[in-house]
Amino acid sequence: MSAVTKHARQRGRERFRLKLTSMIALAAMALEKGIRVEETAGRLRNYLDGRQSEHPGTMIRLYAEKVLIYGEQDMLITAYPLPNEFKGTLKKIREAKRAA
Secondary structure (H helix, E strand, O other), X not given: OOEEXXXXXXXXXXXXXXXXXXXXXXXXXXXXXXXXXXHXXXXXXXXXXXXXXXXXXXXXXEEOOEEEEEOHHHEEEEEEEOOHHHHHXXXXXXXXXXXX
């Protein structure tokens, strides 16, 4: 089970309208099944690298069209919606991952 910071709870409520239990479930699923930065390429990879440079020492996962940023001990720090321009790319990555 993944822990969620107070900031992540606030962002989940504000950006996605999720309650605490839903944020905890989302954080756990993203850690387990989310797409890693290393699995991306091109402009999406550049975008995620930029996000990671804003939060040094973190781990990023893409899951359910959300960018989830984790700190030490798999604690969810914050979450962002994935920009619309990358949603098609994310769909292609998911389909390729399922096919493999």
